[in-house]
Amino acid sequence: MGRPAIVLLSGGLDSTTVLAIAKDQGFTPYALSFRYGQRHSVELAAAERVASIQGAADHKIADIDLRIFGGSALTSDVSVPKHNTVDEVGSDTIPVTYVPARNTIFLSFALAYAEVVGSTDIFTGVTAVDYSGYPDCRPDYMSAYEDMANLATRAGVEGKARLKLHSPLITMSKADIIREGLRLGVDYSLTSSCYDPDPQGRACGRCDTCLLRLKGFAEAGTSDPIEYQSA
Numbered sequence: 497m498g499r500p501a502i503v504l505l506s507g508g509l510d511s512t513t514v515l516a517i518a519k520d521q522g523f524t525p526y527a528l529s530f531r532y533g534q535r536h537s538v539e540l541a542a543a544e545r546v547a548s549i550q551g552a553a554d555h556k557i558a559d560i561d562l563r564i565f566g567g568s569a570l571t572s573d574v575s576v577p578k579h580n581t582v583d584e585v586g587s588d589t590i591p592v593t594y595v596p597a598r599n600t601i602f603l604s605f606a607l608a609y610a611e612v613v614g615s616t617d618i619f620t621g622v623t624a625v626d627y628s629g630y631p632d633c634r635p636d637y638m639s640a641y642e643d644m645a646n647l648a649t650r651a652g653v654e655g656k657a658r659l660k661l662h663s664p665l666i667t668m669s670k671a672d673i674i675r676e677g678l679r680l681g682v683d684y685s686l687t688s689s690c691y692d693p694d695p696q697g698r699a700c701g702r703c704d705t706c707l708l709r710l711k712g713f714a715e716a717g718t719s720d721p722i723e724y725q726s727a
Contacts (some may be wrong), residue, residue: 498522500553501617501662502606505529505544508689509709510621510665513677515550518619520680524612527552528606533563534570538697542688549686558605568595569691572605576692578702580710585704590631592706593691595619599632600641607645607659616657623665623673638663670712678718685721698725 501523506512518525529543534612540557547555566572569592576593579585599622606618622633642661646652649659665673677684689709690699699706701724713720 497524497553499525499617500524500591500610500613500615501619502610502613502615503527503552503554503619504602504606504621505543505547505552506621507539507544507546508621508705509670509677509684509687509712510623510673511543512546512550512621512682512684512687513673513682514619514621514662514664515546515552516618516677516680516682518662519550523617523619525550525552525619526609526615527555527610528602529555529557530602530605531559532571532595532601533556533561533593535576536570536691536693538690538693539688541697542686547687549683557608560601560605562595562598562601565596566596569593570595576700576703578692578700579704579707581700582707585707591704594630594659597632599630599637599672603641603645603661607649610659611651616651616659617662618659619662619664621665622663623668623670625667625669633666635663635666638666645722667717668669670708671715674716674718675710678716683721689722698723 502524503515505527527547560573569576645659651657689705691703692700
């Protein structure tokens, strides 16, 4: 078995690809997901499918309730924005689907998990190309978090090892991510990306993440295998 690595796994397209990349690089992945009060909790079932089929060494789901703060369409009664075309998805403003400090919270849990299993590697599926303008998906943020993590851990302070935060998708387009996943044998029918799925778990096809996902599959020259709601 390879070195252990913590992989943040939402059950969506990007994190599923990252799990496959970590395995391809020789790591033994320990998947970590979150039940944080998100309205699209169907993604957790997808994460469980992905972790099982892609052979994660372990898969933990941490319970934290960010609904006590709200501040996002994903953790409150604010409506998820819908669009008719991907051209309407902008990255010049921070959308209401941004969950305040979510990546910082998730990475901190991953950091704790890494210390427990003796890992010096954390993988995350953030991307700064085809994304919705979230401030905690930028390269500068990821670099700063890595620096902080090495000031805040026993291994870092004792000089035994330096923690590495891997963001292999950060400069990749959604189409490139899909191509890489297909090369690695990822089954995207297992995944769920929609921010506002129906009770059956079918994607809405009109939220930011659905439109960016559909654009990616089209540009990759293939079709998205998940089920979408009827128009």
